[in-house]
Amino acid sequence: MTKILKPYSRLPYSHALNFKELSLLALALLISDSVLTTMSVSESLSPCISDIETVIPTTPLVSFFERLQETALNTFGETNFDPKLYVDLSLKFDLPTTEDAFVKLPKSANGSLSAEDLKGFIEKYFESAGNDMVYCEPVDFVPEPEGFLPKVKNPEVRAWALEVHALWKNLSRKVSDQVQKRPELHSVLPLPEPVMIPGSRFREIYYWDSYWVIRGLLASKMYETAKGIVTNLIYFIEEYGYVLNGGRAYYTNRSQPPLLSAMIYEIYNKTGDMQLVKKSLPALLKEYCFWNSDIHKVIIQDSQSCNHTLNRYYAMWNKPRPEATTKDKKFASKISNVSEKQQFYRELASAAESGWDFSSRWMRNPSDFTTLATTTILPVDLNTFILKMELDIAFFAKVTGDNSTATSFIEASQSRLNAIKSVFWNEEVGQWLDYWLNDSTCKGCQTWEACNQKQSVFASNFIPLWVESFYSDTSLVDKVMKSFQGSGLLCAYGIATSLMNSGEQWDFPNGWAPLQHMIVEGLARSGSKEARSVAEDIAMRWIRTNYVAYKKTGKMHEKYNVEKCGEFGGGGKYVPQTGFGWSNGVVLAFLEEFGWPQDQMIDC
Numbered sequence: 365m366t367k368i369l370k371p372y373s374r375l376p377y378s379h380a381l382n383f384k385e386l387s388l389l390a391l392a393l394l395i396s397d398s399v400l401t402t403m404s405v406s407e408s409l410s411p412c413i414s415d416i417e418t419v420i421p422t423t424p425l426v427s428f429f430e431r432l433q434e435t436a437l438n439t440f441g442e443t444n445f446d447p448k449l450y451v452d453l454s455l456k457f458d459l460p461t462t463e464d465a466f467v468k469l470p471k472s473a474n475g476s477l478s479a480e481d482l483k484g485f486i487e488k489y490f491e492s493a494g495n496d497m498v499y500c501e502p503v504d505f506v507p508e509p510e511g512f513l514p515k516v517k518n519p520e521v522r523a524w525a526l527e528v529h530a531l532w533k534n535l536s537r538k539v540s541d542q543v544q545k546r547p548e549l550h551s552v553l554p555l556p557e558p559v560m561i562p563g564s565r566f567r568e569i570y571y572w573d574s575y576w577v578i579r580g581l582l583a584s585k586m587y588e589t590a591k592g593i594v595t596n597l598i599y600f601i602e603e604y605g606y607v608l609n610g611g612r613a614y615y616t617n618r619s620q621p622p623l624l625s626a627m628i629y630e631i632y633n634k635t636g637d638m639q640l641v642k643k644s645l646p647a648l649l650k651e652y653c654f655w656n657s658d659i660h661k662v663i664i665q666d667s668q669s670c671n672h673t674l675n676r677y678y679a680m681w682n683k684p685r686p687e688a689t690t691k692d693k694k695f696a697s698k699i700s701n702v703s704e705k706q707q708f709y710r711e712l713a714s715a716a717e718s719g720w721d722f723s724s725r726w727m728r729n730p731s732d733f734t735t736l737a738t739t740t741i742l743p744v745d746l747n748t749f750i751l752k753m754e755l756d757i758a759f760f761a762k763v764t765g766d767n768s769t770a771t772s773f774i775e776a777s778q779s780r781l782n783a784i785k786s787v788f789w790n791e792e793v794g795q796w797l798d799y800w801l802n803d804s805t806c807k808g809c810q811t812w813e814a815c816n817q818k819q820s821v822f823a824s825n826f827i828p829l830w831v832e833s834f835y836s837d838t839s840l841v842d843k844v845m846k847s848f849q850g851s852g853l854l855c856a857y858g859i860a861t862s863l864m865n866s867g868e869q870w871d872f873p874n875g876w877a878p879l880q881h882m883i884v885e886g887l888a889r890s891g892s893k894e895a896r897s898v899a900e901d902i903a904m905r906w907i908r909t910n911y912v913a914y915k916k917t918g919k920m921h922e923k924y925n926v927e928k929c930g931e932f933g934g935g936g937k938y939v940p941q942t943g944f945g946w947s948n949g950v951v952l953a954f955l956e957e958f959g960w961p962q963d964q965m966i967d968c
């Protein structure tokens with residue numbers, strides 16, 4: 365049965381207050397030695413989520429925008445229609461006045477509006493999408509930072525890298541003062557610091573994108589901007605109990621791949637900023653609690669009767685995603701049963717929480733989109749990110765002198781390491797495979813069965829390599845690298861997301877910057893010479909295609925076609941976007957790590 369959260373009365377949009385309260389209880393337990401001596405960290409978190417609610421209510425503004433979106437589709441038609449545009453508008457007048465004018469618009473006998481009337485209404489009553497996030501010059505931007513990419517010797521590549529670096533100015537925004545004054549007129553959420561947006565239709569901050577944005581900002585020596593982004597994400601945790609998918613009211617029902625601790629780790633490594641670590645730690649503990657809530661947590665018993673706790677994506681939502689209501693309703697139209705429809709909507713939103721929206725990875729039958737089953741899967745990458753979070757929290761606790769939290773989180777990371785080995789690792793193929801649950805209700809514990817490991821090749825099967833616990837094991841790296849090289853994923857211009865051309869954007873032949881980066885970084889850091897040279901080779905393929913596409917189109921793209929040099933990616937449910945935060949970040953991070961020799965051509 366669906367549980368509905370009560371709206372947070374202080375604010376115009378709803379918050380997961382119950383979740384916050386429960387998180388605080390968990391934190392109290394976390395810092396209590398007596399509890400930690402008898403329980404593991406994740407067991408001690410259980411009380412905080414025993415009554416977790418599973419649907420976050422929407423706001424009247426977002427509901428109205430959804431109605432407008434549906435009317436716009438019926439009036440303007442499908443050509444070039446982007447549903448997100450309508451939930452990103454801002455009201456010029458209050459909601460009752462706007463709704464009143466909307467219902468009074470003249471309609472024909474069949475109830476339709478004229479395109480001219482609707483256009484006129486939108487112009488009169490709304491600010492354009494994006495006006496709520498205003499351009500702001502990053503405080504630490506200089507055209508050529510001192511010590512910028514010292515290993516890039518080739519003048520052509522250097523000139524391009526400086527252009528990519530300059531793109532931070534295009535992507536830098538702050539929430540407009542209008543939003544701070546009248547938040548009820550806007551879907552964008554107030555934030556304390558400037559942000560970097562991914563670009564184009566993505567006009568707000570995104571959670572996991574920010575990790576690669578920050579990696580690029582660190583290469584650009586823009587430490588203050590990087591810290592500001594982290595401050596915003598911490599603010600989300602303080603306000604909602606977790607980091608939202610993105611900075612809009614319609615993203616409050618889910619998170620995204622949890623990489624906040626990894627962002628702080630990288631910033632601390634470059635700047636040694638202990639204040640940042642101290643201020644982050646309580647927020648990270650809360651976030652850890654969120655990801656270990658009952659909805660996200662599953663217990664698997666292995667063949668030796670040993671219990672392992674692992675996590676899944678699970679959005680707190682069972683309706684169409686507001687930014688894509690018209691599309692989601694269409695996808696769901698062939699499902700007549702109400703609870704099956706709700707479940708499908710939850711699977712859609714959970715796939716969005718995974719960052720892989722959408723992919724054959726989450727489908728029982730890749731040719732039938734309604735077979736999405738995200739919540740029935742324990743994903744390798746999510747659990748790798750949570751392992752990294754545990755290691756980072758242990759590290760931050762240690763450097764700030766909180767030894768008991770450090771010890772608890774080291775123990776938690778060891779349990780997860782065992783869980784990842786027992787549940788995901790497949791010795792025969794030399795990869796970590798997603799684990800499919802027998803059902804998604806997750807009542808009690810489920811028994812591990814070999815046949816539940818998904819025998820398909822996805823780039824995520826290699827993501828554990830990104831974490832030191834795995835990349836420091838040389839014989840493991842060697843085995844996984846051989847498996848990777850024979851997997852078919854490595855293409856002429858980067859790593860494909862999967863081997864299946866499903867038409868979804870997180871599938872073949874698309875390559876995504878974050879996936880290139882995590883696999884390359886794991887191989888490069890492993891200490892094996894061979895692995896480093898494989899990493900460098902992949903990075904160079906990726907840099908080449910980004911460069912050629914940039915020269916052809918004048919833009920950086922959100923994804924690329926790894927089979928064709930200089931071609932951006934396609935497929936999926938929206939048109940390919942440019943800008944683009946994480947692609948810029950990864951190019952700069954790769955060039956910082958590997959450089960580019962003077963006499964090496966970059967064209968292909």
Ligand SMILES: OC[C@H]1O[C@H](O[C@H]2O[C@H](CO)[C@@H](O)[C@H](O)[C@H]2O)[C@H](O)[C@@H](O)[C@@H]1O
Pocket residue numbers: 448562566570572573609610685687688716717719720721722922938
């Ligand atoms: O509008 C549809 C979906 O758009 C986002 O997902 C995609 O863009 C994000 C920003 O670059 C990226 O983080 C994500 O991996 C992409 O698939 C959004 O995050 C989704 O929630 C949204 O439904």
